[in-house]
Amino acid sequence: MFESLSDKLQRVFKNLRGEGKLTPENMEAALKEIRIALLEADVHFRVVKQLIEAVKLKAMGQEVMQALSPGQQVVKIVHEELVKILGQHQAKLRFANEPPSVIMMVGLQGSGKTTSTAKLAKWLVKQGRTPILVSVDIYRPAAREQLAVLAREIKIPIWIGEPGENRPSELVKGAKIEASRAGRDTILVDTAGRLHIDEELMVELDGLKAQLNPTEILFVADAMTGQDAVKSAEQFHQRLGITGVVLTKMDGDARGGAALSIRTVTGQPLKFVGLGEKPDAFEPFHPDRAAQRILGMGDVMSLIEKVSEAVDQKQAEKMQQKLLDDEFTLEDFRDQLKQIRKLGPLENLLKMMPGMANMPKEMKNAKVDEKELTRIVAIIDSMTQGERNNPLLLNGGRRKRIAVGSGTTVQDVNNLVKQYQEMRKMMKKLTGGLAGGMLGKRMAKMKLPFPTSFPGFGR
Amino acid sequence: MSSLLDRLKAGIAKTRAGLVDKIEDTLKGRKEIDSDLLDELEYALITADVGVRTVTEILEDVRQRVDRKLIGDATEIKALIRRHLVDVLEATERPIVKPAAPPRVVLIVGVNGAGKTTTIGKLAARLKADGQSVLLCAADTFRAAAIEQLEVWGQRNQIDVIRQQQGSDPSAVVFDALQAAKARAVDVVIVDTAGRLHTKENLMAELEKMRRTTQRVIPDAPHEVLLVMDGTTGQNGLEQARKFTESTGVTGIVLTKLDGTAKGGVVVAIARELNLPIRYIGVGEQIDDLLPFDAEKFVASLFEN
Numbered sequence: 217m218f219e220s221l222s223d224k225l226q227r228v229f230k231n232l233r234g235e236g237k238l239t240p241e242n243m244e245a246a247l248k249e250i251r252i253a254l255l256e257a258d259v260h261f262r263v264v265k266q267l268i269e270a271v272k273l274k275a276m277g278q279e280v281m282q283a284l285s286p287g288q289q290v291v292k293i294v295h296e297e298l299v300k301i302l303g304q305h306q307a308k309l310r311f312a313n314e315p316p317s318v319i320m321m322v323g324l325q326g327s328g329k330t331t332s333t334a335k336l337a338k339w340l341v342k343q344g345r346t347p348i349l350v351s352v353d354i355y356r357p358a359a360r361e362q363l364a365v366l367a368r369e370i371k372i373p374i375w376i377g378e379p380g381e382n383r384p385s386e387l388v389k390g391a392k393i394e395a396s397r398a399g400r401d402t403i404l405v406d407t408a409g410r411l412h413i414d415e416e417l418m419v420e421l422d423g424l425k426a427q428l429n430p431t432e433i434l435f436v437a438d439a440m441t442g443q444d445a446v447k448s449a450e451q452f453h454q455r456l457g458i459t460g461v462v463l464t465k466m467d468g469d470a471r472g473g474a475a476l477s478i479r480t481v482t483g484q485p486l487k488f489v490g491l492g493e494k495p496d497a498f499e500p501f502h503p504d505r506a507a508q509r510i511l512g513m514g515d516v517m518s519l520i521e522k523v524s525e526a527v528d529q530k531q532a533e534k535m536q537q538k539l540l541d542d543e544f545t546l547e548d549f550r551d552q553l554k555q556i557r558k559l560g561p562l563e564n565l566l567k568m569m570p571g572m573a574n575m576p577k578e579m580k581n582a583k584v585d586e587k588e589l590t591r592i593v594a595i596i597d598s599m600t601q602g603e604r605n606n607p608l609l610l611n612g613g614r615r616k617r618i619a620v621g622s623g624t625t626v627q628d629v630n631n632l633v634k635q636y637q638e639m640r641k642m643m644k645k646l647t648g649g650l651a652g653g654m655l656g657k658r659m660a661k662m663k664l665p666f667p668t669s670f671p672g673f674g675r
Numbered sequence: 676m677s678s679l680l681d682r683l684k685a686g687i688a689k690t691r692a693g694l695v696d697k698i699e700d701t702l703k704g705r706k707e708i709d710s711d712l713l714d715e716l717e718y719a720l721i722t723a724d725v726g727v728r729t730v731t732e733i734l735e736d737v738r739q740r741v742d743r744k745l746i747g748d749a750t751e752i753k754a755l756i757r758r759h760l761v762d763v764l765e766a767t768e769r770p771i772v773k774p775a776a777p778p779r780v781v782l783i784v785g786v787n788g789a790g791k792t793t794t795i796g797k798l799a800a801r802l803k804a805d806g807q808s809v810l811l812c813a814a815d816t817f818r819a820a821a822i823e824q825l826e827v828w829g830q831r832n833q834i835d836v837i838r839q840q841q842g843s844d845p846s847a848v849v850f851d852a853l854q855a856a857k858a859r860a861v862d863v864v865i866v867d868t869a870g871r872l873h874t875k876e877n878l879m880a881e882l883e884k885m886r887r888t889t890q891r892v893i894p895d896a897p898h899e900v901l902l903v904m905d906g907t908t909g910q911n912g913l914e915q916a917r918k919f920t921e922s923t924g925v926t927g928i929v930l931t932k933l934d935g936t937a938k939g940g941v942v943v944a945i946a947r948e949l950n951l952p953i954r955y956i957g958v959g960e961q962i963d964d965l966l967p968f969d970a971e972k973f974v975a976s977l978f979e980n
Contacts, residue, residue: 252727255721255722255727256727256910257910258909258910258911261718261721261722324907324932324935325788325790325932326787326788326789326790326905326932327788328787328788331787356793356824357792357796357823357824357827357828358820358821358823358824358826358827359820359824361819361820361823361824362818362819362820362821362823362824363819364820365819365820365841366819369819411932411934411935412935413689413934413935438788438905438907438908440786440905440908440909440911440912440915441905441907441908441909442724442907442908442909442910442911442912442941443722443723443724443909444724444907444909444935445907445909448907448935465786465787465788465872467872467874467875468786468872468873468874468911469873469874469911469914470909470911471911473909474909493787493817493818
């Protein structure tokens with residue numbers, strides 16, 4: 217198992233424990249580990265050097281604060297430096313005073329330009345803008361077709377040009393005219409992927425830039441890129457003057473070292489991250505969050521946002537009351553499971569929790585059985601309304617019917633009923649004994665829909 | 676054959692510049708092997724994405740030889756590294772599996788944007804030039820216009836493409852394609868799959884199912900599972916290869932876009948850590964820019980002018 221950066225740093229910092237002052241000696245081993253860890257996370261070596269120097273300068277001779285261990289103190293310094301490099305604030309998009317504004321998407325082959333173009337368009341619509349798409353990727357087979365299909369999917373207009381039109385300059389000219397005609401305020405231009413060393417294609421981009429006068433040139437970069445990220449970003453920036461970066465495929469397990477590198481060498485802010493294949497798996501880049509994720513502090517902010525997006529507040533409160541009143545039925549149980557599933561794969565959620573980096577390996581690698589959840593929902597779906605409200609009705613015959621109906625076994629049904637009853641018992645204990653006390657109040661305030669015992673975990 | 680070697684040289688010129696030139700710069704004018712020199716070497720190798728483990732190994736080897744006075748001169752280090760790289764790469768080589776009866780089934784997998792479809796286009800051209808009959812299977816039913824993209828490659832190579840609608844079950848397309856291949860007595864079927872991140876378990880399970888489907892039609896299939904990787908990928912490439920191997924039994928790697936990167940060192944990291952052979956490397960956009968990988972030749976073209 218490839219040790220992640222956060223694991224590494226945690227281990228290093230553990231070794232730093234128990235010293236009163238940060239000295240060249242006790243820092244050296246740690247800094248060396250940080251250096252290797254950052255290199256393994258694909259941060260460019262020049263950037264690593266800068267970061268290490270900055271941390272060294274800051275940390276050396278510092279009294280370790282009373283409240284912190286030396287390790288924590290170094291974490292704090294590294295975190296501050298990371299945030300500094302990534303940019304303190306979230307960067308905004310610029311638009312022209314007089315519409316239409318033009319946004320050009322550029323980058324290497326396979327970095328995710330076309331998908332990002334569609335996602336950005338959808339995001340812009342949510343911001344109240346009226347984008348129109350155009351693809352000038354006349355090279356990759358079916359690239360223009362791809363954007364057209366995506367445009368149809370997200371219901372945003374696209375300019376596909378006159379039949380047989382194969383010149384990028386003509387295509388964007390047409391898009392501009394169409395934008396004015398249809399009153400669209402932003403033109404998104406998807407360009408062909410190219411290597412930064414491909415002179416001919418770079419000249420083409422230059423020409424498009426001159427013709428379009430874009431307010432934004434976004435460099436689309438794959439989060440998994442290695443040491444090379446720097447070189448291509450640098451070249452694109454020199455040639456075109458990029459104004460921002462879209463970091464794609466961040467839903468993978470890459471630590472995103474490329475983000476640090478690109479930001480440093482171009483000086484241009486990271487503006488968006490791509491987080492999946494769906495058109496709305498796209499969000500503004502948060503420097504502090506990215507730094508926290510790199511340091512293994514967990515992506516709590518994203519987790520909270522995700523939960524509040526997926527969970528219907530009112531329903532959650534109702535559920536909470538039901539729990540307290542001991543009226544929690546199997547049907548409620550199923551609704552809760554469905555809500556949890558809306559949050560996406562459970563393992564991703566677990567990864568966002570702080571402290572996961574410190575968990576023992578077995579715990580971290582424990583598979584949350586998603587199928588188990590599906591099975592439970594199927595079982596409950598196969599019950600009658602009466603059975604859901606009153607599981608005591610479930611005799612042998614009914615259980616058999618449910619098992620057949622849901623494609624499970626009687627044993628599975630038995631298990632579920634048992635789990636459900638145990639959960640109720642536990643809730644009763646909690647709410648009964650302590651309803652008026654501290655815990656009861658605290659629980660009433662908690663709006664997360666998680667039942668306390670969770671099928672599928674820890675089996 | 677010499678033209679092949681020339682193309683290989685041209686294609687990995689940047690890797691050469693990034694790796695070997697750096698080693699040479701480090702060694703230039705130095706006679707004595709000291710810890711400074713070794714540190715610089717470590718840097719040169721790591722920044723070429725060779726991978727920390729392999730780099731540590733190489734340096735350990737150098738150190739031991741210095742200690743045992745087997746080498747006393749910095750100029751010998753270059754040859755030592757070269758031999759080490761060849762050893763690592765050759766250790767993973769293994770023969771291509773021949774099917775009991777045609778068709779040979781080749782499954783192409785990888786993360787999004789690695790260059791799977793383009794590789795298939797080039798691979799099909801290569802096989803056809805070798806006199807084999809090829810059938811393509813458009814099992815990327817997810818990405819918009821992926822089927823159309825493969826069809827363009829089919830037309831360019833004059834090869835049939837078995838397809839269904841976008842959104843249909845990829846395993847069903849695989850089933851169709853293999854049945855067709857058997858009926859038409861085709862030599863090779865190449866299956867294009869949708870790009871997926873190795874962390875998405877449900878999508879990896881889908882691949883597993885496709886693999887099982889091939890087995891249902893042809894018991895010893897798939898004969899080859901090629902993981903297509905972007906040559907500019909960093910250390911995350913190892914994790915990719917590991918996960919794809921777990922779920923689909925990857926038998927070899929195709930490394931693409933090597934012409935654009937100075938970091939071909941990842942070739943070594945992958946071979947070393949995963950014990951998987953590199954089957955092909957992509958060094959350009961032309962249809963014949965997919966070259967079979969040969970460890971000796973690859974390293975030779977890195978180290979020789």
